[in-house]
Amino acid sequence: MLRIAKLPIAVFALFIIIFPWIAHQIPTIEHYPDIMVFAGIYCLITIGLSLLMGYAGQISLGQAAFFGIGAYISGILTANYGMNAWACMVIGMAVAAAVAALVGTPSLKLKGHYLAMATLAFGIIIFIIFNEEIEWTGGPDGMSGIPGLSLLGFEFDSVESYYYLVWGFVLVAFIFTVNVIQSGTGRALRAIHASEPAASAMGVDVSKFKIIIFVYSAVLGSLAGSLYAHYLNFINPSTFDLFFSIKLLIMIALGGMHNIWGAIIGACLITFLSYEWLHYFEEFEVIVYGAILLFVTVLLPDGLAGVPGIVKGWFRR
Amino acid sequence: MSADIEENVLELQGVVMTFGGLMVLNNLNFKVRRGTIKAIIGPNGAGKTTLFNVITGSFSPTEGTVMFKGRPIQDLKAHKIAYQGISRTFQTVELFGNMTVLENVMLGCHTRVRTSFMASGLVLPQSRRKEKRIRESALKILKFIGLADKFKDSADSLPLGEQKLLEIGRALASEPELICLDEPAAGLNETETHLASSLIKAINAKGTTVLLVEHDMKVVMNISDEILVLNYGQKIAEGPPEDVRNNPGVIDAYLGGVA
Numbered sequence: 001m002l003r004i005a006k007l008p009i010a011v012f013a014l015f016i017i018i019f020p021w022i023a024h025q026i027p028t029i030e031h032y033p034d035i036m037v038f039a040g041i042y043c044l045i046t047i048g049l050s051l052l053m054g055y056a057g058q059i060s061l062g063q064a065a066f067f068g069i070g071a072y073i074s075g076i077l078t079a080n081y082g083m084n085a086w087a088c089m090v091i092g093m094a095v096a097a098a099v100a101a102l103v104g105t106p107s108l109k110l111k112g113h114y115l116a117m118a119t120l121a122f123g124i125i126i127f128i129i130f131n132e133e134i135e136w137t138g139g140p141d142g143m144s145g146i147p148g149l150s151l152l153g154f155e156f157d158s159v160e161s162y163y164y165l166v167w168g169f170v171l172v173a174f175i176f177t178v179n180v181i182q183s184g185t186g187r188a189l190r191a192i193h194a195s196e197p198a199a200s201a202m203g204v205d206v207s208k209f210k211i212i213i214f215v216y217s218a219v220l221g222s223l224a225g226s227l228y229a230h231y232l233n234f235i236n237p238s239t240f241d242l243f244f245s246i247k248l249l250i251m252i253a254l255g256g257m258h259n260i261w262g263a264i265i266g267a268c269l270i271t272f273l274s275y276e277w278l279h280y281f282e283e284f285e286v287i288v289y290g291a292i293l294l295f296v297t298v299l300l301p302d303g304l305a306g307v308p309g310i311v312k313g314w315f316r317r
Numbered sequence: 318m319s320a321d322i323e324e325n326v327l328e329l330q331g332v333v334m335t336f337g338g339l340m341v342l343n344n345l346n347f348k349v350r351r352g353t354i355k356a357i358i359g360p361n362g363a364g365k366t367t368l369f370n371v372i373t374g375s376f377s378p379t380e381g382t383v384m385f386k387g388r389p390i391q392d393l394k395a396h397k398i399a400y401q402g403i404s405r406t407f408q409t410v411e412l413f414g415n416m417t418v419l420e421n422v423m424l425g426c427h428t429r430v431r432t433s434f435m436a437s438g439l440v441l442p443q444s445r446r447k448e449k450r451i452r453e454s455a456l457k458i459l460k461f462i463g464l465a466d467k468f469k470d471s472a473d474s475l476p477l478g479e480q481k482l483l484e485i486g487r488a489l490a491s492e493p494e495l496i497c498l499d500e501p502a503a504g505l506n507e508t509e510t511h512l513a514s515s516l517i518k519a520i521n522a523k524g525t526t527v528l529l530v531e532h533d534m535k536v537v538m539n540i541s542d543e544i545l546v547l548n549y550g551q552k553i554a555e556g557p558p559e560d561v562r563n564n565p566g567v568i569d570a571y572l573g574g575v576a
Contacts, residue, residue: 183437203399203428
């Protein structure tokens, strides 16, 4: 039976709760909660992507576009029209879902490389729209003046409060996704991954399931985008380019695609690498990512989340 | 007419299947009586697997109709046909190797429960109850096919003989009215073949109609009520085993006219 243990989730949740306090005690990592906000935002995207790629076996190179859709819809509607930020977040998710269903219906019939190409092209188109629709998006210069979030008079204006908000969303998304994986839906997804002919012979509507998961990953991506926009108060198109889509893939490859924990581990590690630990590499950062991807695919096909299994294997011998 | 539907669970009328210019099934007509075991035999390339793919919806036939319980199903997709009550196995084993033995059979129950994405994510009590129910019925099936003690093993780790049995178990899990078995004995040793034959008989005894493609003549002659012989996509003989065995056309097709 595919069972995802509850204890690690509880330990992890506890760690997330006390982490800002720990960081506060150690001056050299005092600013880490700020980085963890971004890590949490990326976790939301990788959780969806992991379900899509690792469990259902579909490759998407266009996730940055959904991240951007959420960010821009929240940004434009709140900054230019003064709409309620939470309502805009929901609108962003609804639009991302509609776009994913529209794009996914024809492209998820494609297989392997072709699906990757279709989502790649989609990502590029959305990126061009962010750049060119200057009247709406501010073009390459980006848009500023996006307000912060508040709820019933409480302002999420400190790093700590935003940290708990983001990680609250991550936890809910994570548990929801774990439940899906352990249910009949997750079983159907893994069946699709293993053999589409057999899955459909057993009554699994293969394209319906693929679209549902693609839509779900898009909704999470859009939510992440809204949270990103309200945290930074500024967005520009370069955040949502093809390289970011690839970086998301590196995150789940490093963490481990076939394990939902991989999404969390990979997103956090890559975020810390790029925000903190790889600063001296400057432009050569990309080479480090390439090296990581190469190392992982050759030596750790199950990513870091697969390491415990490997270690267990040693002891069993 | 309605008596006829009652009698014949499956009926093919004028089924033609062409790939490019190649005619793989040529104006095929036959019926499968409810509650019987019908075998389809024929030399390699006779169109047997294509016929299975047409019946189970992997392909739509170029021409003709496939009636299941009196309703045309030839234009339905494979997953819809599964919901109608037809289940199948594959010539080359198509198990879900990334899952356990039990999960494979549980997936077979897919048509019997509604799976909702939201309900599974929120772990609503109803979806938990459904999981429990199909887990129990999957375990029952594993007991029936004799793999109960291996329920935790990965499907990949089973030897071929047991993989074949598991595929049959998975197909049974949907509680089909018609089960299509594509070479259930291929690659099995004598003991395993014997086991597979008695399992097929047991399935049939429970009231499920069986349609099978098989090369092992001993199996075919032993368990079938009726045999359909295909050659180059055409029916060359049909009838009870003893008739088919002595049919000169069949001997000719198999032995190339030497006999």
